[in-house]
Amino acid sequence: HASTSPAAADVSSRTPPYPKLLSKLSEVRHILDKRPLTLAEKILYSHLDRPAESLLTNTQNGASIRGQANLKLKPDRVAMQDASAQMALLQFMTCGLPTTAVPASIHCDHMIVGEKGADTDLPASIKGNKEVYDFLESAAKKYGIEFWPPGAGIIHQTVLENYSAPGLMMLGTDSHTPNAGGLGAIAIGVGGADAVDALVDAPWELKAPRILGVRLEGELSGWASPKDVILDLAGRLTVRGGTGFIIEYFGPGVETLSCTGMATICNMGAEVGATTSIFPFSSGHIPYLEATHRASIAAAAGTIASAPEARNLLRADSNAEYDQVITINLSELEPHINGPFTPDLSTPLSKFSNMVEVNSWPKTFGAGLIGSCTNSSYQDMTRAEDLVKQASAAGLKPKADFFISPGSEQIRATLERDSTLNTLSSAGGMVLANACGPCIGQWKRTDDVKKGDTNAIFTSYNRNFPARNDGNRATMNFLASPELVTALSYAGSTTFNPMTDTLSTPSGEPFRFSPPRGEELPSAGFAQGNPAFLPTTGKADPTVEVKIDPHSSRLAVLEPFAPFPHSELSGLRILYKVKGQCTTDTISAAGPWLKYKGHLPNISENTLIGAVNAATGETNTAYDVDGSSTTIPELAKRWKGQGREWVMVAEHNYGEGSAREHAALQPRYLGGRVILAKSFARIHETNLKKQGVVPLTFAKEADYDLLDACDEVSTEGLLDVLRSGGKGQVRLRVKKRDGKEVVVETKHTLSEDQCGFIMAGSALNLLARKASE
Ligand code: SF4
Numbered sequence: 001h002a003s004t005s006p007a008a009a010d011v012s013s014r015t016p017p018y019p020k021l022l023s024k025l026s027e028v029r030h031i032l033d034k035r036p037l038t039l040a041e042k043i044l045y046s047h048l049d050r051p052a053e054s055l056l057t058n059t060q061n062g063a064s065i066r067g068q069a070n071l072k073l074k075p076d077r078v079a080m081q082d083a084s085a086q087m088a089l090l091q092f093m094t095c096g097l098p099t100t101a102v103p104a105s106i107h108c109d110h111m112i113v114g115e116k117g118a119d120t121d122l123p124a125s126i127k128g129n130k131e132v133y134d135f136l137e138s139a140a141k142k143y144g145i146e147f148w149p150p151g152a153g154i155i156h157q158t159v160l161e162n163y164s165a166p167g168l169m170m171l172g173t174d175s176h177t178p179n180a181g182g183l184g185a186i187a188i189g190v191g192g193a194d195a196v197d198a199l200v201d202a203p204w205e206l207k208a209p210r211i212l213g214v215r216l217e218g219e220l221s222g223w224a225s226p227k228d229v230i231l232d233l234a235g236r237l238t239v240r241g242g243t244g245f246i247i248e249y250f251g252p253g254v255e256t257l258s259c260t261g262m263a264t265i266c267n268m269g270a271e272v273g274a275t276t277s278i279f280p281f282s283s284g285h286i287p288y289l290e291a292t293h294r295a296s297i298a299a300a301a302g303t304i305a306s307a308p309e310a311r312n313l314l315r316a317d318s319n320a321e322y323d324q325v326i327t328i329n330l331s332e333l334e335p336h337i338n339g340p341f342t343p344d345l346s347t348p349l350s351k352f353s354n355m356v357e358v359n360s361w362p363k364t365f366g367a368g369l370i371g372s373c374t375n376s377s378y379q380d381m382t383r384a385e386d387l388v389k390q391a392s393a394a395g396l397k398p399k400a401d402f403f404i405s406p407g408s409e410q411i412r413a414t415l416e417r418d419s420t421l422n423t424l425s426s427a428g429g430m431v432l433a434n435a436c437g438p439c440i441g442q443w444k445r446t447d448d449v450k451k452g453d454t455n456a457i458f459t460s461y462n463r464n465f466p467a468r469n470d471g472n473r474a475t476m477n478f479l480a481s482p483e484l485v486t487a488l489s490y491a492g493s494t495t496f497n498p499m500t501d502t503l504s505t506p507s508g509e510p511f512r513f514s515p516p517r518g519e520e521l522p523s524a525g526f527a528q529g530n531p532a533f534l535p536t537t538g539k540a541d542p543t544v545e546v547k548i549d550p551h552s553s554r555l556a557v558l559e560p561f562a563p564f565p566h567s568e569l570s571g572l573r574i575l576y577k578v579k580g581q582c583t584t585d586t587i588s589a590a591g592p593w594l595k596y597k598g599h600l601p602n603i604s605e606n607t608l609i610g611a612v613n614a615a616t617g618e619t620n621t622a623y624d625v626d627g628s629s630t631t632i633p634e635l636a637k638r639w640k641g642q643g644r645e646w647v648m649v650a651e652h653n654y655g656e657g658s659a660r661e662h663a664a665l666q667p668r669y670l671g672g673r674v675i676l677a678k679s680f681a682r683i684h685e686t687n688l689k690k691q692g693v694v695p696l697t698f699a700k701e702a703d704y705d706l707l708d709a710c711d712e713v714s715t716e717g718l719l720d721v722l723r724s725g726g727k728g729q730v731r732l733r734v735k736k737r738d739g740k741e742v743v744v745e746t747k748h749t750l751s752e753d754q755c756g757f758i759m760a761g762s763a764l765n766l767l768a769r770k771a772s773e
Contacts, residue, residue, distance in 0.1 A: 036317035040246040049203040072203035078104040084173035086598030088192030099540040101201030105146040107155035114437030115444035144540030152533040153408025156373035166281040166301040181278040182263025193661040212245040213322030216253025218331030222515040226261030227481035230268040231336035235346025242274030259288035260377030271343040281305040281314040340476030353495035365456035368489030370482040371405035375460040383518030384486040399492025402429040413529030555598040563761040570714035575646040579614035583657035586610035636670035650677040655684025689754040690763040699745035725752035
């Protein structure tokens with residue numbers, strides 16, 4: 001494919017629109033009466049579509065914005081990974097726009113297997129996923145999106161090397177998008193439908209986050225690494241502690257960290273549920289931007305960051321207030337090991353062997369895996385290399401299998417040129433493709449661990465839910481820095497502490513590692529690597545035809561949903577009454593279904609298969625009016641075939657979990673019109689409205705008990721609500737099977753815009769209509 005060298009790439013398209021942001025900042029300062037702002041607030045609010053509207057409405061004239069205001073934002077850029085890009089692009093295509101409204105990129109990283117090494121695994125994965133890659137590449141060329149082919153690297157590493165910049169605001173269709181915050185950007189992980197908002201220039205909505213300040217003091221030394229900052233913080237905050245917050249780092253310790261180290265810290269903010277994480281522009285950013293061919297951005301950011309406070313977009317105001325502050329002294333920080341099975345079970349290295357004893361965790365482990373989007377910087381890898389050199393000089397070989405996943409072709413080629421990879425592979429390490437591989441379950445283990453066998457592994461990755469790496473729920477996955485994983489791999493023992501313990505050399509001598517030393521950046525600069533892995537130009541070409549095989553089982557063109565009828569809804573039927581929790585996983589399961597993400601009819605076969613029937617306690621067992629039982633998706637399809645739309649009844653927090661838009665798309669595709677619940681998870685409720693489904697809540701929760709599957713439902717007042725932009729309430733007239741009638745009063749949260757989505761059939765229908773007017 002036509003490609004550009006990053007060096008020659010148009011840096012201007014990668015420079016945040018600083019003049020515009022600075023003028024928005026002064027508008028925001030005026031609206032907020034010069035109130036001191038945190039860094040995250042400055043960058044976020046400078047991306048508001050209409051600052052006064054977002055900051056003054058519903059917030060008592062700006063008094064309590066955080067946690068309350070609905071921000072309508074205009075991000076600068078979008079990045080998508082190959083699994084989630086499929087539905088995002090299929091949705092974008094329904095709008096009929098010739099190009100994306102903001103620069104965007106696609107990264108092919110999630111579908112590449114790790115098994116025998118990059119040279120074998122990459123071609124096999126390209127063959128297996130060809131139709132998806134062809135679709136993504138053709139769509140990218142048509143709409144002017146930079147396409148990074150399989151082998152180019154992992155989305156977050158590539159974004160850091162090319163697109164992230166101080167003051168930028170970016171959406172990414174992946175939970176670890178906040179990695180870019182290490183270079184001073186506000187980067188938020190979203191679902192595909194949200195990314196489409198940015199791609200079509202519609203404002204993207206976010207409840208204004210609270211700000212958690214983390215003050216860093218001192219300086220890392222010895223075995224402690226940036227990874228340990230976030231492993232320690234995860235232990236303190238737990239997996240829910242960051243929810244609704246942006247984590248903003250500040251304090252003198254910031255200036256001691258490398259840019260890539262800061263990215264590692266921001267990457268794993270996702271593990272505590274934070275909206276995103278961010279570092280201020282600092283001395284580590286300048287050499288990194290220069291080394292990645294963006295000296296002009298370093299200079300522009302440097303000027304802004306040294307401006308007086310009133311015009312300083314890239315640092316927090318000196319008296320900015322945080323909702324909560326945690327202090328970490330880097331000089332006292334110990335290496336940590338987190339896990340198994342959850343990233344917030346955090347143990348300092350010195351206490352880990354005791355934890356192994358107390359919990360009867362395995363004393364040996366089979367594999368150490370380093371790299372990934374979290375930890376494959378030059379600094380990480382040269383520190384690991386230093387340990388390998390020490391061990392090799394003593395005649396030692398790793399006892400555990402040792403795998404290396406470089407984050408990008410640029411870092412891989414640089415490490416190859418500088419002999420780092422040779423050192424690692426000569427010691428027995430296997431270099432996998434520049435891709436997610438074992439981090440996302442694409443690891444075909446060739447050792448003799450069977451499914452269900454309890455065993456341990458150590459990784460320098462970020463997630464460790466059961467089955468995350470090898471599909472085996474009994475594999476205990478411990479997270480640590482790459483240097484610790486490397487040293488432990490030589491011991492093959494979970495109780496080994498490289499800071500204090502010795503290993504025995506082949507001649508019987510005791511050997512102790514010296515603390516690892518590495519280089520922050522390559523002294524000879526970064527190597528470009530294989531030119532076949534460079535991205536496409538990002539120039540739209542309307543003559544390109546998007547490749548979707550009509551017989552494909554993995555991709556299907558998305559047909560626009562029908563608009564709302566010019567009448568109330570009548571003849572709806574209750575498909576299912578769900579008991580208890582109903583997450584986005586319940587509504588649209590992941591695992592093997594992921595391969596159908598681009599094929600709405602096929603993935604809809606998993607709709608609600610985890611939902612518990614309130615009447616019978618059965619899972620995924622629905623009853624038709626004649627009493628016959630079947631699965632939920634089967635019954636929905638049957639009714640769709642009969643032209644009958646349906647209602648779902650559910651309990652609290654319907655749709656909690658991820659931002660997965662399939663959980664809204666699938667019920668809509670199968671004929672779902674109304675979801676009536678005791679309450680909704682906020683993001684999912686918005687997603688439903690975007691797809692044209694009406695979410696209603698019970699005015700009286702006890703009315704849940706009045707309803708049963710197969711009851712017939714008609715709406716009263718809904719058409720008026722939609723036509724008036726959200727004014728008034730909706731009642732449901734319900735005809736029971738025995739002929740009796742009940743009336744259920746409901747509440748809704750439909751805004752004027754959202755009424756427009758539902759009337760048009762979906763948010764994208766509305767956009768398409770506006771675009772063609
Ligand atoms: Fe996600 Fe792992 Fe890939 Fe990073 S390496 S993007 S965490 S799957």
